[in-house]
Amino acid sequence: MFERPVYIERRQQLMKAVGSGLVLLTGNEDSSMNYKDNIYHFRQDSSFLYFTGIDRPNLFFLLDIDNNTETLFGNDLTIEEMVWTGYVAPLAEPAAACGISDVKPVSALPSLLERARQRSQQVHYLPPYRPETILKLEEWLSTPAVLLQENASVPLIKAIVAQRSIKSDAEIAEIEKGVNTTNRMQLKAMELAAEGITEYAIAGQLQGLAVSEGGQLSFPTILTVNGQYLHNHAGPTVLRNGQMVLCDCGAETAMHYAGDLTRTFPVSGSFTPKQKEVYKIVLAAYEAAVAFMKPGVLFRDVHFEACEQLVKGLQALGLMKGDVKEAVAQGAHALFFQCGLGHMLGMDVHDMENLGEAYVGYTDTLKKSTQFGLKSLRLGRALEPGFVVTVEPGLYFVPELIQAWEAEGKHTSFINYAKAKDYFDFGGIRIEDDYLVTSAGSRLLGEGLIRKPGF
Amino acid sequence: MFERPVYIERRQQLMKAVGSGLVLLTGNEDSSMNYKDNIYHFRQDSSFLYFTGIDRPNLFFLLDIDNNTETLFGNDLTIEEMVWTGYVAPLAEPAAACGISDVKPVSALPSLLERARQRSQQVHYLPPYRPETILKLEEWLSTPAVLLQENASVPLIKAIVAQRSIKSDAEIAEIEKGVNTTNRMQLKAMELAAEGITEYAIAGQLQGLAVSEGGQLSFPTILTVNGQYLHNHAGPTVLRNGQMVLCDCGAETAMHYAGDLTRTFPVSGSFTPKQKEVYKIVLAAYEAAVAFMKPGVLFRDVHFEACEQLVKGLQALGLMKGDVKEAVAQGAHALFFQCGLGHMLGMDVHDMENLGEAYVGYTDTLKKSTQFGLKSLRLGRALEPGFVVTVEPGLYFVPELIQAWEAEGKHTSFINYAKAKDYFDFGGIRIEDDYLVTSAGSRLLGEGLIRKPGF
Ligand SMILES: [Mn+2]
Numbered sequence: 001m002f003e004r005p006v007y008i009e010r011r012q013q014l015m016k017a018v019g020s021g022l023v024l025l026t027g028n029e030d031s032s033m034n035y036k037d038n039i040y041h042f043r044q045d046s047s048f049l050y051f052t053g054i055d056r057p058n059l060f061f062l063l064d065i066d067n068n069t070e071t072l073f074g075n076d077l078t079i080e081e082m083v084w085t086g087y088v089a090p091l092a093e094p095a096a097a098c099g100i101s102d103v104k105p106v107s108a109l110p111s112l113l114e115r116a117r118q119r120s121q122q123v124h125y126l127p128p129y130r131p132e133t134i135l136k137l138e139e140w141l142s143t144p145a146v147l148l149q150e151n152a153s154v155p156l157i158k159a160i161v162a163q164r165s166i167k168s169d170a171e172i173a174e175i176e177k178g179v180n181t182t183n184r185m186q187l188k189a190m191e192l193a194a195e196g197i198t199e200y201a202i203a204g205q206l207q208g209l210a211v212s213e214g215g216q217l218s219f220p221t222i223l224t225v226n227g228q229y230l231h232n233h234a235g236p237t238v239l240r241n242g243q244m245v246l247c248d249c250g251a252e253t254a255m256h257y258a259g260d261l262t263r264t265f266p267v268s269g270s271f272t273p274k275q276k277e278v279y280k281i282v283l284a285a286y287e288a289a290v291a292f293m294k295p296g297v298l299f300r301d302v303h304f305e306a307c308e309q310l311v312k313g314l315q316a317l318g319l320m321k322g323d324v325k326e327a328v329a330q331g332a333h334a335l336f337f338q339c340g341l342g343h344m345l346g347m348d349v350h351d352m353e354n355l356g357e358a359y360v361g362y363t364d365t366l367k368k369s370t371q372f373g374l375k376s377l378r379l380g381r382a383l384e385p386g387f388v389v390t391v392e393p394g395l396y397f398v399p400e401l402i403q404a405w406e407a408e409g410k411h412t413s414f415i416n417y418a419k420a421k422d423y424f425d426f427g428g429i430r431i432e433d434d435y436l437v438t439s440a441g442s443r444l445l446g447e448g449l450i451r452k453p454g455f
Numbered sequence: 456m457f458e459r460p461v462y463i464e465r466r467q468q469l470m471k472a473v474g475s476g477l478v479l480l481t482g483n484e485d486s487s488m489n490y491k492d493n494i495y496h497f498r499q500d501s502s503f504l505y506f507t508g509i510d511r512p513n514l515f516f517l518l519d520i521d522n523n524t525e526t527l528f529g530n531d532l533t534i535e536e537m538v539w540t541g542y543v544a545p546l547a548e549p550a551a552a553c554g555i556s557d558v559k560p561v562s563a564l565p566s567l568l569e570r571a572r573q574r575s576q577q578v579h580y581l582p583p584y585r586p587e588t589i590l591k592l593e594e595w596l597s598t599p600a601v602l603l604q605e606n607a608s609v610p611l612i613k614a615i616v617a618q619r620s621i622k623s624d625a626e627i628a629e630i631e632k633g634v635n636t637t638n639r640m641q642l643k644a645m646e647l648a649a650e651g652i653t654e655y656a657i658a659g660q661l662q663g664l665a666v667s668e669g670g671q672l673s674f675p676t677i678l679t680v681n682g683q684y685l686h687n688h689a690g691p692t693v694l695r696n697g698q699m700v701l702c703d704c705g706a707e708t709a710m711h712y713a714g715d716l717t718r719t720f721p722v723s724g725s726f727t728p729k730q731k732e733v734y735k736i737v738l739a740a741y742e743a744a745v746a747f748m749k750p751g752v753l754f755r756d757v758h759f760e761a762c763e764q765l766v767k768g769l770q771a772l773g774l775m776k777g778d779v780k781e782a783v784a785q786g787a788h789a790l791f792f793q794c795g796l797g798h799m800l801g802m803d804v805h806d807m808e809n810l811g812e813a814y815v816g817y818t819d820t821l822k823k824s825t826q827f828g829l830k831s832l833r834l835g836r837a838l839e840p841g842f843v844v845t846v847e848p849g850l851y852f853v854p855e856l857i858q859a860w861e862a863e864g865k866h867t868s869f870i871n872y873a874k875a876k877d878y879f880d881f882g883g884i885r886i887e888d889d890y891l892v893t894s895a896g897s898r899l900l901g902e903g904l905i906r907k908p909g910f
């Protein structure tokens with residue numbers, strides 16, 4: 001946890017921004033694997049953590065803005081329960097540590113929400129993303145599951161996005177801790193990769209490293225010789241010399257801040273000339289994007305800058321042709337770069353994704369495109385100092401997609417389909433780092449990781 | 456997956472046992488961590504796996520006994536989706552591999568269930584343990600969440616318990632694979648344990664090992680110097696010489712069969728004389744229990760046999776007194792052994808726990824006790840050849856519990872509370888192995904693991 005005043009100030013700022021009504025923040029529960037009591041590691045809701053710092057399951061926080069009261073709802077364990085779990089401090093202790101003095105059992109919450117409904121006091125809540133939260137809100141707010149998403153509070157979402165988008169120095173330090181663990185995971189992957197080892201043998205070691213440093217993975221590790229598939233997880237595939245490993249992984253610190261890095265490196269230790277050619281294009285796009293980032297610039301334009309670099313490189317290889325800007329405007333490059341350049345990073349690896357990309361990555365006036373490729377750009381809006389973002393250009397040769405586009409005759413004026421066949425067994429390359437937007441431009445987070453492995 | 460005939464035969468046996476109506480088996484979905492698309496590793500429902508072998512999310516299986524038809528419900532991915540996930544074979548392929556020829560989209564299921572309801576055809580389903588399953592069944596069966604548990608099908612539960620309780624040779628081989636990985640995890644824990652290292656640094660390495668071998672943990676690792684708490688997970692505590700580490704961990708194989716072993720060993724490499732004394736008592740209870748196991752014997756009686764050994768040992772230490780059998784009958788020993796001797800093991804580490812202990816561990820005539828200690832014995836019924844069970848006696852000195860019992864004056868004729876105070880900082884010791892019940896008695900599963908570390 002951070003110091004008490006941090007949480008008190010965050011909640012005061014939230015109350016001011018939302019203005020009136022009640023704010024209900026739902027903590028997460030334990031998630032069951034194959035029976036109720038066999039659980040995945042607990043992951044608290046990030047907004048709940050942001051405003052309370054309390055990392056325990058089955059808690060609910062109610063902030064009554066109209067009456068200026070704050071209550072934490074949760075149940076203490078009995079001695080018999082602690083025979084199983086070990087000693088757990090009464091909830092009043094962590095509540096006090098974040099400045100909340102009123103603690104009640106969960107059973108007291110439904111009637112309070114019912115009373116609020118009776119006096120037409122608005123209950124602001126966030127869109128639920130876990131089924132257990134949906135089940136609870138259905139009952140407590142007398143709202144059918146299908147309406148819970150659309151009835152979520154836009155003022156609350158906007159207020160939280162405004163606060164969580166700007167990272168404090170203490171938060172940046174935590175993110176850098178996550179990035180540095182992720183650096184060590186990447187180096188371990190490079191060290192272990194060799195002819196004959198399986199993808200999951202490496203991925204297991206990376207997960208072990210993240211957990212050993214007191215955290216968890218910030219997302220399921222993507223570690224694959226089939227890097228053309230964007231989120232292909234590690235599997236039983238055996239590595240062979242000549243192949244490239246795409247490793248996209250991240251550690252989450254004990255305080256739940258994420259790192260997220262990608263490196264692509266050769267199994268044998270050295271890239272082939274053809275691999276090196278493509279790698280250099282991705283690297284040029286990465287460097288152009290980083291140089292382009294500064295406050296006030298739309299991240300969508302940083303994305304376009306990277307796309308143009310990719311197209312230029314693909315033209316040099318004979319894979320694309322025609323006007324560069326026009327190719328990007330029409331989305332032809334998305335055949336080889338099907339996703340966005342990056343996303344916000346914080347407590348969530350795609351920070352605040354549960355609050356909705358329309359609010360996190362876009363604004364009332366800048367809306368997300370529906371064009372293939374651009375519709376997967378999670379962040380489009382103008383950069384501000386204090387934003388933490390990933391920069392992750394890539395080139396991905398997906399035979400199924402190339403064949404489908406060719407069959408449909410898509411973008412034939414920009415794409416050289418005959419040449420594309422030479423890359424059907426190429427795979428994919430991505431380079432990803434995490435940056436803080438500063439008043440001067442941007443700063444790489446963490447100690448830095450080799451960006452030209454295998455050269 | 457096993458061979459096709461295995462699944463066909465399992466389903467035929469199930470149809471015969473249930474007799475009539477529809478059987479609905481719900482596969483699991485992906486579970487979200489901090490936003491919808493950031494997921495824990497997928498864990499399929501074990502009964503769904505048992506009857507289909509298909510290890511993918513969002514599937515439902517419907518067996519119409521009355522009309523002798525089988526349908527698998529699930530949706531195939533589009534090419535655009537596979538740009539993200541990598542190639543995923545059409546569902547018809549794994550369906551064929553387990554002998555199911557009829558595959559339909561999930562959207563076709565609700566109307567079929569509705570039609571069954573209209574013609575009063577019974578829909579047998581298992582008690583749901585995940586909230587997403589509850590949400591779906593609520594809607595599809597028009598049954599409110601509160602009634603879903605009690606309306607679950609007892610004939611279906613009993614039929615599945617009867618089948619899954621008896622392990623085939625192929626299943627035993629898989630369990631042994633899980634046990635052998637678990638052996639390696641235990642050896643790694645012993646190797647890493649040393650003054651100055653944290654609990655989670657070791658636990659992370661064990662998890663890494665399980666994942667590296669292609670599986671997962673079968674349950675969250677219990678690795679603690681506070682072994683008196685039965686399910687105390689690894690934390691930031693730093694190990695010190697003089698302490699004991701209780702490590703209760705398990706690997707789950709790629710086919711989702713579990714190992715589950717516990718060893719307690721000294722941080723320094725050697726037990727103190729006092730630790731050795733208590734360890735020998737637990738070991739004697741373990742050996743007595745193993746010798747007692749054979750077909751026809753109630754596991755509850757194996758539990759009592761172990762308890763009596765523990766009481767004898769505790770009497771020798773001056774911690775207990777009075778008639779041994781009477782102490783056990785009254786549950787006085789449960790102050791130091793608060794749980795049961797073991798449980799079934801299979802695809803679930805507490806096998807079939809989601810089907811209900813009343814059916815898995817007990818029978819219509821042998822009911823579970825409500826006495827403290829005995830109520831935590833998950834398995835009581837008569838052993839049969841083919842059962843796989845854990846044997847895990849222990850002694851746990853929980854100061855909070857000892858003080859509570861003393862204050863209540865509980866079992867003062869059996870417990871020497873004055874002496875118990877000498878053990879307030881002792882911790883806990885558990886020894887656990889996995890056994891197959893054979894016609895002759897029982898057989899230790901796996902290659903065997905040192906049972907007297909630190910002697
Ligand atoms: Mn990323």
Ligand SMILES: [Mn+2]
Pocket residue numbers: 715798845847887
């Ligand atoms: Mn066990």
